[in-house]
Amino acid sequence: MSANTEKPFVFTGWHMLATICSFFGVIIAVNFTMAYYATHSWSGIVVENTYVASQQFNDTTARIRAILDSGVEGRMSVNKGLIVYDLDIPGKGPVIADKVTANFKRPVGTAQDFSIELQAEGPGHFVARHEMGSGHWIYEIIALRDGQMVMHEANRMAVLEEK
Structure with a gap:
């Protein structure tokens, strides 16, 4: 008789690091994309002074x-x-x-x-x-x-x- 023992998933520190890096990576990518479009699409000048x-x-x-x-x-x-x-x-x-x-x-x-x-x-x-x-x-x-x-x-x- 052989026992099939699967290890239960254990959330480790590496998983937490990957989650945090993914979260902030998405935020940084969106910010850079928006900054690019903002600087390349409108002069920002409404009045001179x-x-x-x-x-x-x-x-x-x-x-x-x-x-x-x-x-x-x-x-x-x-x-x-x-x-x-x-x-x-x-x-x-x-x-x-x-x-x-x-x-x-x-x-x-x-x-x-x-x-x-x-x-x-x-x-x-x-x-x-x-x-x-x-x-x-x-x-x-x-x-x-x-x-x-x-x-x-x-x-x-x-x-x-x-x-």
């Missing part, structure tokens, strides 16, 4: 509140490289501006960012031509009349080019 921006915050907010209270509305469209921006007050008509500048930025990365001045093609109707890639963009419009801001808005849009 955060202290100056914080000092100008109340003035900027007051100017934008005055624009919103005036009822001025803007509409942006992009189609096959043609950028069109219409500026008006509903029920009152178009808003005249001397200079309209559009800043286009990708939500991630700065390689395709550009600024362009739109030309007036009629009262409150401004156009420019610039090839843009498909995808999401953040645009900022600054419209001036006699040196005074009549519109300042920033919105996100999707450019869907048909192939």
Whole structure:
């Protein structure tokens, strides 16, 4: 008669060492992966100088509140490289501006960012031509009349080019 004796599993110090190394190895690998993507996908720059921006915050907010209270509305469209921006007050008509500048930025990365001045093609109707890639963009419009801001808005849009 032979007795088949199996040794029961015994959790040793080596098992604990392997468990701890595996646990922290996963954490370190995830952190390095996230750090790589963070440093290679976004510049991190929102404003050049955060202290100056914080000092100008109340003035900027007051100017934008005055624009919103005036009822001025803007509409942006992009189609096959043609950028069109219409500026008006509903029920009152178009808003005249001397200079309209559009800043286009990708939500991630700065390689395709550009600024362009739109030309007036009629009262409150401004156009420019610039090839843009498909995808999401953040645009900022600054419209001036006699040196005074009549519109300042920033919105996100999707450019869907048909192939």
